[in-house]
Amino acid sequence: MSTQTLKFMRHARRPATQRHWGVDEVEALFKLPFADLLYRAQQVHREHFDPNAVQLSTLISIKTGGCSEDCSYCPQSSFHSTGVEDQKMLGVDRVVAAARYAKQNGADRFCMGAAWREPSDADLARVVEMVRAVRALGLETCATLGMLNDEQTEQLRAAGLDYYNHNLDTAPEFYGDIISTRDYQDRLDTLERVRKAGMHICSGGIVGMGENLTQRAGLVAQLANMEPYPDSVPINNLVKVEGTPLAQTEDLDPLDFVRTIAVARITMPAARVRLSAGRQQMSDAVQALCFLAGANSIFYGDQLLTTGNPDVQRDRALLDKLGMYPLAEKH
Numbered sequence: 001m002s003t004q005t006l007k008f009m010r011h012a013r014r015p016a017t018q019r020h021w022g023v024d025e026v027e028a029l030f031k032l033p034f035a036d037l038l039y040r041a042q043q044v045h046r047e048h049f050d051p052n053a054v055q056l057s058t059l060i061s062i063k064t065g066g067c068s069e070d071c072s073y074c075p076q077s078s079f080h081s082t083g084v085e086d087q088k089m090l091g092v093d094r095v096v097a098a099a100r101y102a103k104q105n106g107a108d109r110f111c112m113g114a115a116w117r118e119p120s121d122a123d124l125a126r127v128v129e130m131v132r133a134v135r136a137l138g139l140e141t142c143a144t145l146g147m148l149n150d151e152q153t154e155q156l157r158a159a160g161l162d163y164y165n166h167n168l169d170t171a172p173e174f175y176g177d178i179i180s181t182r183d184y185q186d187r188l189d190t191l192e193r194v195r196k197a198g199m200h201i202c203s204g205g206i207v208g209m210g211e212n213l214t215q216r217a218g219l220v221a222q223l224a225n226m227e228p229y230p231d232s233v234p235i236n237n238l239v240k241v242e243g244t245p246l247a248q249t250e251d252l253d254p255l256d257f258v259r260t261i262a263v264a265r266i267t268m269p270a271a272r273v274r275l276s277a278g279r280q281q282m283s284d285a286v287q288a289l290c291f292l293a294g295a296n297s298i299f300y301g302d303q304l305l306t307t308g309n310p311d312v313q314r315d316r317a318l319l320d321k322l323g324m325y326p327l328a329e330k331h
């Protein structure tokens with residue numbers, strides 16, 4: 001197969017062995033002069049992917065609010081009063097209609113998110129139906145439902161779920177400042193189940209939560225040192241929602257967000273690095289820098305889970321302006 005053909009594949013090829021990244025090495029990348037960092041990231045990006053093709057995931061919240069976890073960033077936690085209305089789980093037909101619409105708009109993956117610590121077996125049975133039906137439309141499927149046990153993981157795999165999203169969110173050293181109702185190991189255990197079952201892992205985190213540079217580097221090192229590192233890595237910029245404990249956190253410098261994307265690209269060369277939450281608050285120029293830094297995936301559609309995302313027209317205009325195109329419509 002030619003290098004050109006390889007670059008157009010959905011997943012880039014990985015070498016047989018993977019290097020280990022020390023937190024200090026990752027931190028040193030963050031400290032590079034901006035132009036040097038972006039140059040390295042672009043080199044790595046172009047070795048592994050077509051730099052102008054972008055993977056588009058559309059999100060739907062299949063169960064909103066009332067979550068029993070206390071994640072400080074999250075508008076759906078029952079510990080915070082944010083004005084998010086609790087809703088019971090959506091029916092399969094409603095989800096399939098949204099997936100059909102996402103596909104018509106050019107999305108290639110559909111991600112179903114639920115505000116659960118973990119699904120009940122009855123909940124999971126309905127998710128399984130959703131996965132089968134969405135897959136039948138010819139979309140890749142992703143779900144993010146909280147912690148899973150072995151049996152639930154196997155049921156999702158058998159239904160044909162392509163990706164499971166479960167974020168590490170931040171460095172182990174900062175985790176206890178952000179969430180107290182579960183620990184880091186709970187996250188790692190679910191990810192290991194998903195890996196063993198043979199589904200693709202989607203795992204990333206949030207920056208701009210008040211973490212220091214070493215902790216930001218610590219998150220990237222944790223992800224990059226997973227064996228293998230995730231196929232899909234969402235990098236979220238904290239969306240500050242009134243009523244959450246992090247609502248007053250100081251804004252992250254947008255260039256530090258771009259640096260995070262570049263460092264994720266360099267340390268996880270074959271992963272789809274997703275420029276995730278926080279895009280609505282970003283200028284086109286900052287988003288363009290993120291693509292230059294190696295982002296090759298976005299959440300696409302007017303809503304994330306409970307907060308806004310750039311509308312489809314704005315995203316289409318941005319991609320056109322940059323000469324980029326959706327993976328599903330690759331030239």
Ligand code: SAM
Nearest residue numbers: 073074114115116144145146167236238239277
């Ligand atoms: N309840 C499941 C869980 O926590 O894994 C799935 C849904 S949860 C909303 C999925 C992810 O959304 C979180 O892990 C976090 O990374 C991201 N997220 C939630 N609130 C956010 C916010 N305000 N800003 C940025 N990302 C956020």
Ligand code: DTB
Nearest residue numbers: 113144234276277304305306307
């Ligand atoms: C991810 O990393 N980000 C998405 C998705 N995975 C599930 C969620 C972002 C949520 C932002 C806040 C909200 O809309 O509620």
Ligand code: SF4
Nearest residue numbers: 067069071074077115
């Ligand atoms: Fe619940 Fe997930 Fe929000 Fe945490 S991030 S409160 S687990 S919905």
